[in-house]
Amino acid sequence: MKSSTSVYDVFTPTTPAKVSFIERDEVNEKLVDALRTPGTQLVVYGYSGSGKSTLLRNKLRQLYEHEVTTRCTSASSFDQLMLSAFDDLDGYYISELQEKNTSSISASAKNTIASIRTELSATASFSSENLAKKTRILPPQLTAQNLAKLMGEANCCWVLEDFHKIEESERTKLSQTMKVFMDMADDYKTVKVIAVGAVDSARQVVQYDPEMRTRIAEIHVPLMEPHELQSIINLGTKILKIAFSPSLTNKISHYANGLPAICHTICLNVCQQNGIYEEVNTLVNLTDAELEPALEKYLSNSSDTLKMAFEASLKQVRKGKYDHPKLIIHALAQLSQDGATKDEILRKINKVEPTYTSRSFSGGIEKLCKAQRTPLIRLDENSGKYSFIDPLYRSFALALNSDEPKTSFDVNIQTLIENVIFKIRELQ
Ligand SMILES: Nc1ncnc2c1ncn2[C@@H]1O[C@H](COP(=O)(O)OP(=O)(O)OP(=O)(O)O)[C@@H](O)[C@H]1O
Ligand SMILES: [Mg+2]
Numbered sequence: 001m002k003s004s005t006s007v008y009d010v011f012t013p014t015t016p017a018k019v020s021f022i023e024r025d026e027v028n029e030k031l032v033d034a035l036r037t038p039g040t041q042l043v044v045y046g047y048s049g050s051g052k053s054t055l056l057r058n059k060l061r062q063l064y065e066h067e068v069t070t071r072c073t074s075a076s077s078f079d080q081l082m083l084s085a086f087d088d089l090d091g092y093y094i095s096e097l098q099e100k101n102t103s104s105i106s107a108s109a110k111n112t113i114a115s116i117r118t119e120l121s122a123t124a125s126f127s128s129e130n131l132a133k134k135t136r137i138l139p140p141q142l143t144a145q146n147l148a149k150l151m152g153e154a155n156c157c158w159v160l161e162d163f164h165k166i167e168e169s170e171r172t173k174l175s176q177t178m179k180v181f182m183d184m185a186d187d188y189k190t191v192k193v194i195a196v197g198a199v200d201s202a203r204q205v206v207q208y209d210p211e212m213r214t215r216i217a218e219i220h221v222p223l224m225e226p227h228e229l230q231s232i233i234n235l236g237t238k239i240l241k242i243a244f245s246p247s248l249t250n251k252i253s254h255y256a257n258g259l260p261a262i263c264h265t266i267c268l269n270v271c272q273q274n275g276i277y278e279e280v281n282t283l284v285n286l287t288d289a290e291l292e293p294a295l296e297k298y299l300s301n302s303s304d305t306l307k308m309a310f311e312a313s314l315k316q317v318r319k320g321k322y323d324h325p326k327l328i329i330h331a332l333a334q335l336s337q338d339g340a341t342k343d344e345i346l347r348k349i350n351k352v353e354p355t356y357t358s359r360s361f362s363g364g365i366e367k368l369c370k371a372q373r374t375p376l377i378r379l380d381e382n383s384g385k386y387s388f389i390d391p392l393y394r395s396f397a398l399a400l401n402s403d404e405p406k407t408s409f410d411v412n413i414q415t416l417i418e419n420v421i422f423k424i425r426e427l428q
Contacts, residue, residue, distance in 0.1 A: 004279040010236045011268035013261045016054035020236040034217035035063050039185030041178040041193050043205045046221035048198035049259045069159040072166045078173040079138040089150050109153045116141050144180040152188025164197030164205050175208040182215050223258030241280050248288040257391045269294035309374035324364025333397035339387030
């Protein structure tokens with residue numbers, strides 16, 4: 001008997017969606033074409049949370065038997081990434097040799113693996129006296145070419161997640177590696193590098209030579225359209241055999257503001273507050289009365305992050321006449337959730353600060369969009385509109401401003417949450 005599907009497999013705010021995965025028509029064709037074309041390397045970019053990893057994971061599952069995924073951090077060196085990819089491949093080859101017929105792996109690949117393995121264990125024992133800080137050295141045989149060969153024989157590709165995080169000097173090594181992978185496509189059709197970055201241009205992920213341009217596909221994964229978010233809700237609720245009223249679905253998709261993770265979180269909260277943990281036997285109908293408690297839960301779970309995001313932005317050292325972050329945040333909060341253009345925000349600010357100029361705005365907004373760890377605001381290049389990254393930020397900004405503007409965060413978080421809920425209610 002088929003076991004019933006768990007709500008945690010359907011609404012997945014923190015892991016790539018599988019059963020509730022919806023196709024992204026806008027990018028699908030470009031991505032699949034690039035994945036299928038031998039030699040084409042990929043740079044996948046777009047806002048954090050737009051769905052890059054999920055899309056890639058699902059498409060690769062359809063097209064490849066397996067892939068090697070390496071996660072990057074600000075401390076990663078390119079050598080470490082190569083080593084980590086090798087470890088993955090090594091594990092794959094070991095299980096492949098044990099489980100399947102070994103004839104699919106060439107003698108040359110086996111030799112390469114063996115010599116790299118020997119070198120690695122030799123340097124490991126050599127440096128074992130100094131284990132406090134264990135850094136492995138890249139064996140001379142572990143070249144980009146050999147890595148490509150091993151990946152080629154295993155029919156897989158190399159995904160570098162969060163590549164934008166690694167230091168710029170290390171990042172340049174990727175473009176050389178991509179070049180090697182391009183040249184290897186003659187022998188191995190599937191071999192390619194896919195660099196993924198949560199940034200707003202491909203060039204921020206990797207700087208490559210102009211002559212490589214035609215063989216690199218830059219794939220932008222945009223934030224989701226309301227109809228895409230609604231598809232997630234419709235698909236997820238169908239699997240669980242529950243029904244959200246059209247108004248609840250609309251409100252959730254509106255509130256999620258392009259971010260599928262928020263959509264999943266709110267849906268999960270709605271299910272939890274109704275005791276729905278798996279596919280039900282009789283249809284359950286839920287209406288938009290569910291929205292407020294679901295948002296409240298989301299809010300209390302993220303209040304710390306929220307507080308930190310605002311603190312980081314508002315606490316910027318005040319230079320000169322204006323408190324830019326405060327002026328901009330408060331003006332934007334009073335405008336539409338869909339965002340507002342520079343002129344609209346400026347007009348709003350000018351109501352309180354008539355001499356505030358376009359130049360002051362540009363300097364101020366840049367910091368809010370680029371704040372290293374937790375940017376508050378994003379710019380949509382197509383519409384030219386700025387908006388809060390998480391709609392919760394907008395409600396939070398409004399709540400902050402509803403009493404005497406608070407410059408310190410000594411405010412009781414519970415009071416703040418109540419204020420935010422009050423604002424959300426007003427906004428509906
Ligand atoms: N096509 C999709 N269908 C259903 N849910 C999706 C889809 N794409 C993304 N999601 C959901 O949205 C959330 C964020 O997606 P994902 O982690 O893929 O974004 P990302 O762009 O890789 O973010 P980051 O840059 O921060 O790594 C996940 O919880 C995932 O389940
Ligand atoms: Mg990701």
